[in-house]
Amino acid sequence: xxxxxxxxxxxxxxxxxxxxxxxxxxxxxxxxxxxxxxxxxxxxxxxxxxxxxxxxxxxxxxxxxxxxxxxxxxxxxxxxxxxxxxxxxxxxxxxxxxxxxxxxxxxxxxxxxxxxxxxxxxxxxxxxxxxxxxxxxxxxxxxxxxxxxxxxxxxxxxxxxxxxxxxxxxxxxxxxxxxxxxxxxxxxxxxxxxxxxxxxxxxxxxxxxxxxxxxxxxxxxxxxxxxxxxxxxxxxxxxxxxxxxxxxxxxxxxxxxxxxxxxxxxxxxxxxxxxxxxxxxxxxxxxxxxxxxxxxxxxxxxxxxxxxxxxxxxxxxxxxxxxxxxxxxxxxxxxxxxxxxxxxxxxxxxxxxxxxxxxxxxxxxxxxxxxxxxxxxxxxxxxxxxxxxxxxxxxxxxxxxxxxxxxxxxxxxxxxxxxxxxxxx
Amino acid sequence: xxxxxxxxxxxxxxxxxxxxxxxxxxxxxxxxxxxxxxxxxxxxxxxxxxxxxxxxxxxxxxxxxxxxxxxxxxxxxxxxxxxxxxxxxxxxxxxxxxxxxxxxxxxxxxxxxxxxxxxxxxxxxxxxxxxxxxxxxxxxxxxxxxxxxxxxxxxxxxxxxxxxxxxxxxxxxxxxxxxxxxxxxxxxxxxxxxxxxxxxxxxxxxxxxxxxxxxxxxxxxxxxxxxxxxxxxxxxxxxxxxxxxxxxxxxxxxxxxxxxxxxxxxxxxxxxxxxxxxxxxxxxxxxxxxxxxxxxxxxxxxxxxxxxxxxxxxxxxxxxxxxxxxxxxxxxxxxxxxxxxxx
Numbered sequence: 001x002x003x004x005x006x007x008x009x010x011x012x013x014x015x016x017x018x019x020x021x022x023x024x025x026x027x028x029x030x031x032x033x034x035x036x037x038x039x040x041x042x043x044x045x046x047x048x049x050x051x052x053x054x055x056x057x058x059x060x061x062x063x064x065x066x067x068x069x070x071x072x073x074x075x076x077x078x079x080x081x082x083x084x085x086x087x088x089x090x091x092x093x094x095x096x097x098x099x100x101x102x103x104x105x106x107x108x109x110x111x112x113x114x115x116x117x118x119x120x121x122x123x124x125x126x127x128x129x130x131x132x133x134x135x136x137x138x139x140x141x142x143x144x145x146x147x148x149x150x151x152x153x154x155x156x157x158x159x160x161x162x163x164x165x166x167x168x169x170x171x172x173x174x175x176x177x178x179x180x181x182x183x184x185x186x187x188x189x190x191x192x193x194x195x196x197x198x199x200x201x202x203x204x205x206x207x208x209x210x211x212x213x214x215x216x217x218x219x220x221x222x223x224x225x226x227x228x229x230x231x232x233x234x235x236x237x238x239x240x241x242x243x244x245x246x247x248x249x250x251x252x253x254x255x256x257x258x259x260x261x262x263x264x265x266x267x268x269x270x271x272x273x274x275x276x277x278x279x280x281x282x283x284x285x286x287x288x289x290x291x292x293x294x295x296x297x298x299x300x301x302x303x304x305x306x307x308x309x310x311x312x313x314x315x316x317x318x319x320x321x322x323x324x325x326x327x328x329x330x331x332x333x334x335x336x337x338x339x340x341x342x343x344x345x346x347x348x349x350x351x352x353x354x355x356x357x358x359x360x361x362x363x364x365x366x367x368x369x370x371x372x373x374x375x376x377x378x379x380x381x382x383x384x385x386x387x388x389x390x391x392x393x394x395x396x397x398x399x400x401x402x403x404x405x406x407x408x409x410x411x412x413x414x415x416x417x418x419x420x421x422x423x424x425x
Numbered sequence: 426x427x428x429x430x431x432x433x434x435x436x437x438x439x440x441x442x443x444x445x446x447x448x449x450x451x452x453x454x455x456x457x458x459x460x461x462x463x464x465x466x467x468x469x470x471x472x473x474x475x476x477x478x479x480x481x482x483x484x485x486x487x488x489x490x491x492x493x494x495x496x497x498x499x500x501x502x503x504x505x506x507x508x509x510x511x512x513x514x515x516x517x518x519x520x521x522x523x524x525x526x527x528x529x530x531x532x533x534x535x536x537x538x539x540x541x542x543x544x545x546x547x548x549x550x551x552x553x554x555x556x557x558x559x560x561x562x563x564x565x566x567x568x569x570x571x572x573x574x575x576x577x578x579x580x581x582x583x584x585x586x587x588x589x590x591x592x593x594x595x596x597x598x599x600x601x602x603x604x605x606x607x608x609x610x611x612x613x614x615x616x617x618x619x620x621x622x623x624x625x626x627x628x629x630x631x632x633x634x635x636x637x638x639x640x641x642x643x644x645x646x647x648x649x650x651x652x653x654x655x656x657x658x659x660x661x662x663x664x665x666x667x668x669x670x671x672x673x674x675x676x677x678x679x680x681x682x683x684x685x686x687x688x689x690x691x692x693x694x695x696x697x698x699x700x701x702x703x704x705x706x707x708x709x710x711x712x713x714x715x716x717x718x719x720x721x722x723x724x725x726x727x728x729x730x731x732x733x734x735x736x737x738x739x740x741x742x743x744x745x746x747x748x749x750x751x752x753x754x755x756x757x758x759x760x761x762x763x764x765x766x767x768x
Contacts, residue, residue, distance in 0.1 A: 078665050078666065082664055082665030085663075089659075092656075095655070106656070
């Protein structure tokens with residue numbers, strides 16, 4: 001894949017541009033080489049589409065230089081530029097009854113003067129383009145009667161017919177269902193790999209971007225703030241700079257690419273008093289309650305949790321301190337001692353909905369000596385694999401303390417809210 | 426199937442136009458027999474003499490110097506208005522665009538009003554004073570509208586349409602003011618505004634012909650770019666069309682063409698709006714087909730309307746009234762269709 005001397009196709013140097021007085025791009029810098037598949041990501045209004053408009057000659061650059069194949073972009077005529085750059089817009093409607101072939105044939109316009117009509121060769125190229133995009137079977141149909149995915153493929157066929165060196169895509173999949181999203185992205189990847197076309201795509205879907213692009217440029221306030229391979233760009237610290245979001249990034253094992261799971265928007269300070277809450281978890285049902293408690297601003301701890309369990313992953317992502325045990329290992333009494341030490345400082349202790357077995361029943365040892373209030377999820381009793389030990393443990397705790405029983409996690413959240421709401425006076 | 430229609434359609438349409446021209450030449454208020462009229466045509470066109478002794482010079486003059494040039498002028502005018510309408514609807518991407526939308530008609534009307542009021546009688550290049558002033562008026566209007574809308578090198582379509590309306594209204598106001606102060610000429614002005622081919626001869630045909638030939642060729646060289654323009658200006662730019670140059674080219678060509686015919690015939694409405702729509706329904710949106718067919722169909726349509734105008738009543742009716750009588754209801758039909766389409 002690595003080329004020794006990749007040819008520089010595009011070079012942006014301190015590019016500033018915008019509409020009227022307002023600058024959208026504020027000094028964008030990047031160099032893009034032949035054969036790259038570059039994804040532009042970032043929130044709305046950071047100048048991704050503006051950048052494509054500057055590149056395709058729709059918008060003048062106020063300062064800075066865009067170099068397209070070793071020549072200043074402004075020095076190309078619209079025709080010359082259209083021979084090098086093809087644009088695939090977001091989605092595209094036409095008020096007139098053109099056939100699919102008519103639309104694709106328009107891609108040949110940059111090569112035709114007003115005197116010449118489309119030659120045999122032009123028709124050949126158009127047919128090839130329709131074949132590559134699987135639009136050939138409906139070449140005579142009206143564009144307006146096609147589905148969204150088919151329309152998008154026709155527009156890509158038109159871009160191919162332009163025989164460009166660079167193909168620009170402005171959110172090519174945003175109006176499509178997942179089947180067609182993948183179809184379109186694979187088509188573009190094929191163009192990139194088989195025809196070594198340079199691709200620059202504005203993508204809103206970070207996961208699609210990470211999966212298909214071999215380079216990502218993360219934009220903020222009209223500048224590139226991170227630029228590199230997906231694995232280096234899609235990290236929590238990077239994305240946090242750009243999106244005001246709590247998110248969760250894990251490696252997608254299937255594609256070996258990072259995958260982002262957006263959790264929630266970071267809100268202004270919450271109106272809740274902060275409590276110390278310890279959650280006994282370790283299965284796969286506590287994620288939501290952990291997430292919500294964290295969102296309310298409480299100081300959470302968890303344990304003892306087996307590494308690799310779903311609840312463990314969530315705590316890891318949210319940065320909740322945990323007492324951990326190795327995967328698939330019974331919880332040792334040493335770990336439980338540590339756990340008790342943490343729980344001793346907690347205001348509330350939640351025994352969340354999790355199955356109990358011989359491996360994790362140790363979690364409940366010594367709870368009767370703790371000062372904090374104990375809440376117990378009743379559903380644990382339905383997932384009891386301890387041959388009665390769970391009942392006995394509970395009885396033992398109940399001898400010394402009240403155990404508040406709850407039927408679901410939401411109930412616990414409500415209780416905590418009632419306890420901690422700061423009333424405005 | 427559709428290809429054969431396209432192939433032979435143009436030949437059939439040309440044949441149809443010739444037949445219409447022929448039939449309409451035979452029709453008229455003056456009673457010239459069918460056979461005599463044919464004899465005159467054969468004699469004048471092919472120099473075949475089938476016995477002209479019994480035919481009066483007056484009859485020859487009516488057929489050859491009155492009806493035929495008038496019909497040919499009607500054909501040219503109708504054709505020009507239709508292709509200009511088609512091209513405007515293309516570059517403005519607006520189905521309601523017609524050749525007069527940028528104020529050409531108001532400018533021409535003001536020019537003609539001034540000509541009539543001042544009783545301008547000198548003539549130049551076969552145009553009388555009124556026609557010259559009308560031509561100057563309409564072309565000046567376009568220049569003003571264009572320059573008002575211009576932002577640097579660009580001319581945004583929306584601004585162009587709006588300033589066309591604004592300038593048109595202002596100019597009309599001046600024209601009405603002139604009319605109020607010159608009530609004796611009011612009828613004459615009104616007749617001019619409603620458009621008529623009455624009393625037009627070969628001179629007028631020769632005046633407009635060069636514009637039409639040159640303008641028509643220029644239009645035909647822009648057909649592919651006009652097609653692409655229908656996808657929107659941004660897309661057209663990205664497909665290598667210099668949209669500003671194209672707009673300028675079409676604007677200048679169309680306004681010259683329109684100004685030329687309007688200054689001779691007055692304002693004949695609706696042909697330029699309605700004909701391209703009807704043709705588009707049959708041929709589809711591609712300008713390579715749309716423009717030639719609009720020319721033929723627009724021409725034939727105006728010949729028929731004009732024949733009605735000069736034969737249907739005892740007195741000449743301005744042809745603009747007839748075209749409007751057909752065009753108005755069609756316009757309403759288009760609006761309703763658009764509404765149903767949800768557009």
